[in-house]
Amino acid sequence: xxxxxxxxxxxxxxxxxxxxxxxxxxxxxxxxxxxANPFSFGSPVRGDQFGDRETETRFLVRRMTGGxxxxxxxxxxxxxxxxxxxxxxxxxxxxxxxxxVASLLRCSSRREVAEETTRAVVDGALGWMVGTAEQISDRxxxxxxxxxxxxxxxxxxxxxxGGQEQDFLADIRRPIDLLADSARDGRPVCLVLDEFQQxxxxxxxxxxxxxxxxxxxxxxxxxxxxxxxxxxxxxFVGTGAALKNAxxxxxxxxxxxxxxxxxxxxxxxxxxxxxxxxxxxxIYRLVRGIPHFVQLLAAAAYDDDVELVDEAVVRSAMVQVxxxxxxxxxxxxxxxxxxxxxxxxxxxxxxxxxILSARWLLRSDLAxxxxxxARDALRDAELIELDGTVGxxxxxxxxxxxxxxGLDLDLGESIDPSSIG
Ligand SMILES: Nc1ncnc2c1ncn2[C@@H]1O[C@H](COP(=O)(O)OP(=O)(O)OP(=O)(O)O)[C@@H](O)[C@H]1O
Ligand SMILES: [Mg+2]
Numbered sequence: 001x002x003x004x005x006x007x008x009x010x011x012x013x014x015x016x017x018x019x020x021x022x023x024x025x026x027x028x029x030x031x032x033x034x035x036a037n038p039f040s041f042g043s044p045v046r047g048d049q050f051g052d053r054e055t056e057t058r059f060l061v062r063r064m065t066g067g068x069x070x071x072x073x074x075x076x077x078x079x080x081x082x083x084x085x086x087x088x089x090x091x092x093x094x095x096x097x098x099x100x101v102a103s104l105l106r107c108s109s110r111r112e113v114a115e116e117t118t119r120a121v122v123d124g125a126l127g128w129m130v131g132t133a134e135q136i137s138d139r140x141x142x143x144x145x146x147x148x149x150x151x152x153x154x155x156x157x158x159x160x161x162g163g164q165e166q167d168f169l170a171d172i173r174r175p176i177d178l179l180a181d182s183a184r185d186g187r188p189v190c191l192v193l194d195e196f197q198q199x200x201x202x203x204x205x206x207x208x209x210x211x212x213x214x215x216x217x218x219x220x221x222x223x224x225x226x227x228x229x230x231x232x233x234x235x236f237v238g239t240g241a242a243l244k245n246a247x248x249x250x251x252x253x254x255x256x257x258x259x260x261x262x263x264x265x266x267x268x269x270x271x272x273x274x275x276x277x278x279x280x281x282x283i284y285r286l287v288r289g290i291p292h293f294v295q296l297l298a299a300a301a302y303d304d305d306v307e308l309v310d311e312a313v314v315r316s317a318m319v320q321v322x323x324x325x326x327x328x329x330x331x332x333x334x335x336x337x338x339x340x341x342x343x344x345x346x347x348x349x350x351x352x353x354x355i356l357s358a359r360w361l362l363r364s365d366l367a368x369x370x371x372x373x374a375r376d377a378l379r380d381a382e383l384i385e386l387d388g389t390v391g392x393x394x395x396x397x398x399x400x401x402x403x404x405x406g407l408d409l410d411l412g413e414s415i416d417p418s419s420i421g
Pocket of ligand 1: 043052082295
């Protein structure tokens with residue numbers, strides 16, 4: 001059915017409203033207003049796109065403003081960055097905190113970590129890049145090797161040429177010392193390091209360096225966040241971990257169904273459509289409640305342009321998502337060696353805890369050492385995750401469903417929506 005009963009499909013970003021326009025015949029006219037899809041995925045969400053996470057936000061704000069350290073972990077796409085940004089916003093607004101947010105995702109050397117940390121502190125936490133040119137250069141004299149340039153995405157802070165590995169540690173340290181100094185006026189200070197698992201890839205001593213920062217600057221709250229749990233564990237947990245007991249662990253789970261279902265229904269209603277409760281529950285369950293995929297599937301259901309989004313619409317949206325992503329999903333699968341493919345396929349049918357047991361080896365048709373190697377490689381590539389309740393499973397629920405429903409389809413054959421359960 002078309003929107004507002006007009007019979008026609010209207011395109012993904014339009015809503016048709018009826019209005020009574022005064023005139024000789026008091027004629028009914030249709031006004032077409034563009035309405036953006038109320039669901040958002042792909043980038044961290046803010047404002048009314050951000051649902052729930054109140055308890056987690058409160059906890060983080062308390063730690064950020066209390067000089068304590070936290071290590072936040074979850075698999076990819078659970079909403080770590082969105083949560084951090086929400087907590088940073090609140091810590092700044094309600095507590096006057098000076099908070100810098102660095103993302104180490106694109107850092108592959110100490111130099112780049114120093115540049116990103118400088119940007120986070122100088123531009124984000126201290127707000128130094130506002131004021132007259134003289135004021136700015138006066139402040140930057142305290143960072144002698146830093147050269148700021150204004151680019152179209154904002155300020156970029158490069159370090160001068162040359163420098164030994166040891167110098168770069170001093171370059172990382174200098175802006176953090178400035179941040180710590182700024183706490184003299186009583187305002188809380190915090191540095192958030194998102195995608196911190198990257199540190200383990202850069203060099204083995206970098207973890208120990210952050211431990212000295214923690215030990216030397218107890219007043220600064222450091223929030224470490226990362227997705228590759230085993231990498232983060234290597235840095236924070238177990239014997240020999242450089243940052244053992246240096247930060248309070250916080251493991252981010254999916255948003256509970258009882259919170260996300262009303263959020264989805266309210267978002268849909270904000271765009272003038274109804275999402276039934278059972279359809280919202282189905283969205284949640286089909287993608288295991290992982291926030292990114294929940295929003296992606298809800299967005300696809302919205303794109304179906306029907307006034308009432310029920311379970312049939314959700315199933316058909318799932319088929320559309322799988323069909324749209326088919327080439328990418330197939331390429332992802334085909335890029336893997338045979339042993340990894342075998343294990344992944346089996347895990348898509350049924351998650352498993354003891355995947356090196358005789359039963360599992362028989363199922364996956366693998367020798368124990370091959371299965372072990374395949375498991376570790378798939379885990380390192382974040383293609384599988386160890387789930388506390390069911391054991392190892394395919395991390396991406398869309399990939400999992402495609403392996404289950406789409407992998408064996410012949411060319412041109414399409415997935416039957418009723419098989420999506
Ligand atoms: N609180 C939330 N409410 C609603 N949707 C959310 C929430 N948090 C995250 N999402 C959804 O999940 C997506 C991923 O969020 P985000 O980038 O914060 O996750 P992440 O854990 O940092 O991911 P990555 O591990 O890839 O860095 C968002 O684009 C959004 O669709
Ligand atoms: Mg993130």
